[in-house]
Amino acid sequence: MGKILVVDDEKELNQAIQDQLKFSGYETDMAFDGREAVEKARKEHFDLILMDLMMPGMDGLEAIRKIREILKDSFVPIIILTGTAESQGIEKGLVESGADEYITKPFNRLSLMARVRSMLRLKAEFDDVRELKELLEDIFTQMGTECLGNMEGPMSSVENALKRMLDAPEKFDSVNLGLALGAREETRKMIDIMDNFRRIYRKRYVKMEEF
Numbered sequence: 001m002g003k004i005l006v007v008d009d010e011k012e013l014n015q016a017i018q019d020q021l022k023f024s025g026y027e028t029d030m031a032f033d034g035r036e037a038v039e040k041a042r043k044e045h046f047d048l049i050l051m052d053l054m055m056p057g058m059d060g061l062e063a064i065r066k067i068r069e070i071l072k073d074s075f076v077p078i079i080i081l082t083g084t085a086e087s088q089g090i091e092k093g094l095v096e097s098g099a100d101e102y103i104t105k106p107f108n109r110l111s112l113m114a115r116v117r118s119m120l121r122l123k124a125e126f127d128d129v130r131e132l133k134e135l136l137e138d139i140f141t142q143m144g145t146e147c148l149g150n151m152e153g154p155m156s157s158v159e160n161a162l163k164r165m166l167d168a169p170e171k172f173d174s175v176n177l178g179l180a181l182g183a184r185e186e187t188r189k190m191i192d193i194m195d196n197f198r199r200i201y202r203k204r205y206v207k208m209e210e211f
Contacts, residue, residue, distance in 0.1 A: 002047035003027040007037040009055040034063030041067045052081045064097035075126045077119035
């Protein structure tokens with residue numbers, strides 16, 4: 001379901017938010033000021049952070065900026081908990097600190113959970129895209145242009161052989177003719193896929209002057 005850090009110096013409100021989240025199946029942890037939140041973000045993994053702005057010591061804005069520096073290689077959504085409806089304060093929190101969403105206190109359970117679910121869906125989508133990107137990079141690294149070139153020869157030979165065979169379709173019965181046509185089409189698709197891999201690989205990993 002996800003682990004959520006709740007940061008608010010109002011202990012009763014902090015606990016109430018955690019109770020709502022736990023009721024919905026989320027794992028939670030708490031912090032009561034910005035410094036404590038930064039330390040927890042440094043040492044533990046969280047899928048979402050709820051951050052109050054007005055706190056003693058290190059406030060929420062500074063804490064968010066420091067957390068973003070710590071988590072620069074990953075994406076953890078941060079929802080601001082703000083007690084003011086002034087647009088200037090909200091914009092400052094969203095733009096300058098790097099927060100992703102806000103909710104104005106006092107808020108009800110439905111409003112809170114709607115934002116929590118929305119941000120966790122966003123994180124899940126981001127993580128899926130990142131995993132796909134890492135998988136493709138791993139494939140490109142392992143295959144490389146040399147490997148792709150070695151594969152292209154046999155695939156082209158298969159395609160040419162099928163083409164020569166199909167120049168005399170009368171030699172096939174209807175079933176085998178359909179199989180041969182399908183094999184040629186799938187071979188052509190594989191060659192196209194290898195061409196696309198080669199173009200992406202060269203664009204990303206090979207200097208232009210090298211080819």
